[in-house]
Amino acid sequence: MCGIACQNAGMDIVSSKPSGVRARKRQETLERIAETGLRLFSRNGYEATTLDAIAEGAGISRRTFFHYFKSKEEILLDWQLRGFSASLRKAVLAQPAGKGPVEVVRDAMLILSDGFRTQEFISIDRVLRSSETLKARKQATYGLHEQALYATLMERWPDPDRGATLRLVAMASLGAMRLAIEAWIQAGGDRPVDSFLHAAFDGLASEFGKPS
Numbered sequence: 514m515c516g517i518a519c520q521n522a523g524m525d526i527v528s529s530k531p532s533g534v535r536a537r538k539r540q541e542t543l544e545r546i547a548e549t550g551l552r553l554f555s556r557n558g559y560e561a562t563t564l565d566a567i568a569e570g571a572g573i574s575r576r577t578f579f580h581y582f583k584s585k586e587e588i589l590l591d592w593q594l595r596g597f598s599a600s601l602r603k604a605v606l607a608q609p610a611g612k613g614p615v616e617v618v619r620d621a622m623l624i625l626s627d628g629f630r631t632q633e634f635i636s637i638d639r640v641l642r643s644s645e646t647l648k649a650r651k652q653a654t655y656g657l658h659e660q661a662l663y664a665t666l667m668e669r670w671p672d673p674d675r676g677a678t679l680r681l682v683a684m685a686s687l688g689a690m691r692l693a694i695e696a697w698i699q700a701g702g703d704r705p706v707d708s709f710l711h712a713a714f715d716g717l718a719s720e721f722g723k724p725s
Contacts, residue, residue, distance in 0.1 A: 543581050543591075546571045555636035559585075559643055586655040590650060592637055598661035600625055605665050614666055614679060615721075619714040626706045635698050655691065659683050685721075689713040694722035 522598040553562040564585055568578045582588055612620070635664035641651045661682040670679060693709035700709075 518519065539581075542571075542573065542577075545615065545686070546573065546578065546581055547588050547591050550585060551592060551637055554585075554589070554640045559589075559640045559647065559692055569581075569697060586647070586650065589637070590654065598658055601658075601662060602665040602668075605662075606669060615671065615714070615718065617669070618666075619683065619689075619710065622690055622710055623707050624706045625701060626710060636696075638694075638698055655687060660685050662687060685717055686714075689717045 546567065550562070550567045553566055553570060557566075562585065564578055565575055567585060567588075571578075582591070600623055603615055604624045606618045608620055615669070624671065641647045660683075663680050665681040666683060682696045690710065690713070693706065693713040697706045697709045698712075
């Protein structure tokens with residue numbers, strides 16, 4: 514009874530499968546290249562790691578590498594940005610009603626902190642601190658995170674009059690996160706990162722609550 518409509522629907526389903534498979538394979542290859550690069554950076558140092566070594570370790574050609582990354586520096590940028598803003602947005606929007614913006618961001622970050630892998634995080638952070646260029650790129654990504662978090666807060670509280678305050682929340686919250694992660698790394702990652710996040714946000718709340 515459905516005739517051409519069903520045939521067209523069936524064709525759409527069939528034609529979408531190869532695209533889905535290709536997308537999945539591309540994502541798997543991208544992740545393999547990134548993980549190989551990060552492992553070699555940690556083991557051999559960023560400067561000593563060549564594109565050829567990354568390509569060989571990932572089981573691809575040098576030419577294929579450039580289909581995924583423009584440079585080895587982009588691997589580090591991918592690591593910093595990989596899903597963080599999207600994951601934080603999802604966690605912020607999933608927080609129950611009744612919480613204030615700072616509390617919402619803190620609790621969202623605490624959820625994400627469960628996925629931090631200590632040795633990988635510390636090793637790659639050391640690589641990012643190994644040159645002025647990489648330090649600058651690292652700092653730049655915090656600005657991108659701040660913009661994304663601000664947009665998410667405005668999505669949750671779509672009141673133009675709160676724009677300036679929510680931008681301040683985004684800036685202060687990401688600052689607290691940076692301080693917490695730095696303290697966690699300096700401590701060798703022996704304690705859970707969430708304890709450092711709690712301390713940083715408690716300090717933030719304390720300062721905001723003090724009289725001028």
